[in-house]
Amino acid sequence: MSKDRKKIRFTVTESGTIHEIETYIHEYPNLMFLLRDKLFLDDFGECGGVGRCATCVIRLNSIERNALKKDRNEPATLSKLGYTAENIRLSCQLYITTDLEDSQIEILEL
Numbered sequence: 788m789s790k791d792r793k794k795i796r797f798t799v800t801e802s803g804t805i806h807e808i809e810t811y812i813h814e815y816p817n818l819m820f821l822l823r824d825k826l827f828l829d830d831f832g833e834c835g836g837v838g839r840c841a842t843c844v845i846r847l848n849s850i851e852r853n854a855l856k857k858d859r860n861e862p863a864t865l866s867k868l869g870y871t872a873e874n875i876r877l878s879c880q881l882y883i884t885t886d887l888e889d890s891q892i893e894i895l896e897l
């Protein structure tokens with residue numbers, strides 16, 4: 788198995804339901820697209836991943852620290868909603884990498 792096909796497993800909590808997710812590196816352009824596709828979420832990722840709409844907000848638990856770095860529009864977009872915690876992220880700004888392995892992700896209701 789090539790390095791890029793390495794399986795990545797993590798859990799996602801959405802409306803109280805825990806989903807076991809299995810994917811591989813860069814299977815999707817970013818985490819928002821994965822969540823929208825696998826969990827059939829309505830009104831999620833409305834801006835298509837440019838970091839402006841804030842309809843893809845998640846909380847990351849148990850994750851590598853380097854996955855918590857925010858850049859581009861993310862801090863400004865999150866602060867408009869009052870989110871300043873390090874582990875609150877726009878899922879469209881996270882790539883599918885091994886940083887997500889064994890993490891616990893919670894989709895935040897807006």
Ligand code: FES
Binds near residue numbers: 837839840841842864
């Ligand atoms: S999809 Fe719009 S901010 Fe993430």
